[in-house]
Amino acid sequence: MHITSLQPGEVFVFGSNASGAHGGGAARFALDHFGAVWGQSEGLQGQSYGIDTMSGLTVFEEQVRRFVAFAAAHPDLRFLVTEVGCGIAGYRPNQVAGFFADAGENVVLPKSFRAVTDAT
Template identity: 70%
Template sequence: MRIESLQPGEIFVFGSNAGGAHGAGAAAMAVERFGAIWGQGDGLQGQSYGIDTMSGFEQMRDGVTRFLRFAESHPELRFLVTEVGCGIAGYTPEQVAPLFEGAPANVVLPERFIRD
């Protein structure tokens, strides 16, 4: 599913880098359409939420953990997660999907992150 627009209360979750250089892929879309802030690599930014996927797997894992805590503390929001880490960062859905296990109900995962 390609996310082209958001409803009120929906948040676009994208992979970023520590420096917040949102120049390509979902990060560029986050800037263009959903309020991401150039220079902010992590956290809530307008109607988007960045997770650093470019500083190593452990950093990405920690970022996903922070994101899941944030999502759990904001049940009024619906988080639409892109395939974070599976583009320029070079990870596979099989590597990244387990990081999202136990996600709260308001987190919508990409199809390739959902295991049968």
């Protein structure tokens, strides 16, 4: 799934870094197209949601937990998750997809993540 546009109520979920410097990859795309805020690393930003993937797996997993709770509290929104952590951060889907295992039906995972979460 290559996300280039969003419908109303859809949110682009991307990997960020602790400083919210959205200089490349999906973070830059979110900054340029979906309202991501330079300097904000985590949370809802316009029609996007950032998750810090660059501060280690523990921080990454904690932020995904908060994201899953946020998504559950906002069933009116549909969250389109990119392969967070699998670009600049350098993780593989089998290392991080499980973090999203408890995500609700309004969270759309990339095919590579679903292959991992559906197998468990």
